[in-house]
Amino acid sequence: MQKAIIGKKLGMTQVFDEKGTVIPVTVIEAGPCPVVMKKTLDNDGYEALQLGFGDIKVQRLNKPLKGHFDKQKVGAKKNLREFRRIDFDGLNVGDIIKADTFQEGDRVDVVGTSKGKGWAGTVKRWGFAKMKTTHGTSSVVRHPGAIGACADPGKVYKGKKLPGHMGRERVTIKNLTVVKVDAENNLIALKGAVPGAKGGIVMISTSIKA
Numbered sequence: 001m002q003k004a005i006i007g008k009k010l011g012m013t014q015v016f017d018e019k020g021t022v023i024p025v026t027v028i029e030a031g032p033c034p035v036v037m038k039k040t041l042d043n044d045g046y047e048a049l050q051l052g053f054g055d056i057k058v059q060r061l062n063k064p065l066k067g068h069f070d071k072q073k074v075g076a077k078k079n080l081r082e083f084r085r086i087d088f089d090g091l092n093v094g095d096i097i098k099a100d101t102f103q104e105g106d107r108v109d110v111v112g113t114s115k116g117k118g119w120a121g122t123v124k125r126w127g128f129a130k131m132k133t134t135h136g137t138s139s140v141v142r143h144p145g146a147i148g149a150c151a152d153p154g155k156v157y158k159g160k161k162l163p164g165h166m167g168r169e170r171v172t173i174k175n176l177t178v179v180k181v182d183a184e185n186n187l188i189a190l191k192g193a194v195p196g197a198k199g200g201i202v203m204i205s206t207s208i209k210a
Contacts, residue, residue: 003101004083004205005030006053007188009112011198015179015189025179025189028202030099032186035091036074039082049086051097052077053201079201085208100183107207109174112196116168126161171195175207 007030014022037050056078058066069076072093091097102108122128122144131137131145144163147156173195180189194202 002085002087002206004086005097006033006051006081007202009196009200026194028188030188033097034074035093035095036072048082048084050082054078081203099186099188102178106178107175108204109207110194110202110204111172112202114167114171114195115197117166120166121163125166175209
């Protein structure tokens with residue numbers, strides 16, 4: 001069964017397994033997430049389940065969003081996300097998905113927004129090698145070097161690796177293991193790191209590799 005939930009990254013810690021091995025984990029506040037909308041092939045052109053997460057005051061919503069929640073008869077939520085790979089049969093608008101939808105040992109994919117690192121050069125952004133630091137290189141040690149392609153075609157190709165904005169982009173980490181589930185406090189502990197800063201919104205779904 002394909003399962004999914006929206007969560008908020010709380011930070012990292014470590015737990016011990018039965019053999020005493022240290023396991024680094026990321027703790028995520030997962031749900032509760034109400035089903036806000038079911039998109040169908042006939043009405044929307046594709047099948048998806050829209051979930052909400054995080055309470056918000058109604059007066060903070062714009063009119064289109066307020067109308068959307070009123071139409072679906074669901075309480076206002078701060079974050080909305082769509083999941084396409086979910087089993088629709090047992091879920092209806094208004095149903096609540098909680099952290100216990102996942103069990104220990106499940107494999108999941110996590111989608112989040114990576115930390116923004118501002119403007120970065122080619123050494124930091126792409127892992128370019130630095131120039132030698134002797135024989136007159138002076139201040140160009142971390143420069144990217146020539147970027148042209150000679151006289152023909154006389155232009156810089158699209159996609160050339162150059163300095164630019166680094167981070168703050170959608171990142172998917174696949175095949176993480178659910179180490180622990182605390183249904184009472186809506187917490188899920190995933191083995192390893194999850195993209196984004198503390199407080200960032202992440203989407204957790206059954207791994208496509210599982």
